[in-house]
Amino acid sequence: MDKLKLKKLVSRIIIFICLFTSSQVFAQQSFWSKLKPDQVETQYAGSIGFLSVGAGYHLFKEKAALSLHVGYVPESLGGEMTILAAKFEYKPFTIKIKDKFIIHPFNPVFFPSYTLGQNFDFKFEKPQYREGYYFWSSALRIHMGAGSEVKILTNQSASIKAISIYAEANTNDLYAISWFKNRTSTPFYAMFKLGYGVRMYF
Numbered sequence: 012m013d014k015l016k017l018k019k020l021v022s023r024i025i026i027f028i029c030l031f032t033s034s035q036v037f038a039q040q041s042f043w044s045k046l047k048p049d050q051v052e053t054q055y056a057g058s059i060g061f062l063s064v065g066a067g068y069h070l071f072k073e074k075a076a077l078s079l080h081v082g083y084v085p086e087s088l089g090g091e092m093t094i095l096a097a098k099f100e101y102k103p104f105t106i107k108i109k110d111k112f113i114i115h116p117f118n119p120v121f122f123p124s125y126t127l128g129q130n131f132d133f134k135f136e137k138p139q140y141r142e143g144y145y146f147w148s149s150a151l152r153i154h155m156g157a158g159s160e161v162k163i164l165t166n167q168s169a170s171i172k173a174i175s176i177y178a179e180a181n182t183n184d185l186y187a188i189s190w191f192k193n194r195t196s197t198p199f200y201a202m203f204k205l206g207y208g209v210r211m212y213f
Contacts, residue, residue: 050076050212057179057206058154059096059124060084067098075101080122091128098122100158113162113173120158120179126150147185156181156203162212173212180205 048066055062060082067078082094099121106114131150158179165171180203182190190202 048078048213050078050210052078052208052210054080054082054179054206054208056204057208058152058181058183058204059122059206060092060094061088063094063096065096065098074103075099082124090130092131093127094124095127096122096124096154102160111164113164115160115162118158118160118177118179120154120156120181122154122181124152124154124183126152147188152183152185154181154183160210171211171213175210175212176208177210178205178207 049069051064051066053062053064057063059080061084063080063082065078065080067076069076076099078098078100080094080096080098082096084090084092084094101119102115103119104116106116108114127150132148156179158177160175160177162173162175164173182202182204186202186204190197190199
């Protein structure tokens, strides 16, 4: 089978799978309702791209959230990159102001991120570098940090229950190691990256 026929076969299989999946989803509205996220957000900077979008689900009676993100860095800002991240955010403290505002002053966050592209790999190739020379991954980063959020409540009967703005500071394994090795000359705050975002709750 030549490459052209193989491509046609693969494309037909993909189309069939998409059509079958779509028909099943629309036929079972309860299935879609289970997949509908509890929140969506747009974020500027913060280690997951120049701009990123995400969707997530509430956990532990809205004390925590698990969300998936896709971030993008344009070519003009240091090289085109696409970044995937899965973020866990915990909200231990809640300050409610009447029925209008909710403030989460300190929200610890943890998330791995993975950068896609030919210049990024899970690990460095052994033939090119001796084993252990580069012990980290160029694509995978482990992040930890904390954020603050101010939530504006809307009419609870509306489709959008609340809109919030938030700020987050985080660092990752590589930044932390680099700071530790240069801690006498590098300030502690230098290893943190800031991000700002807007979030909608359903």
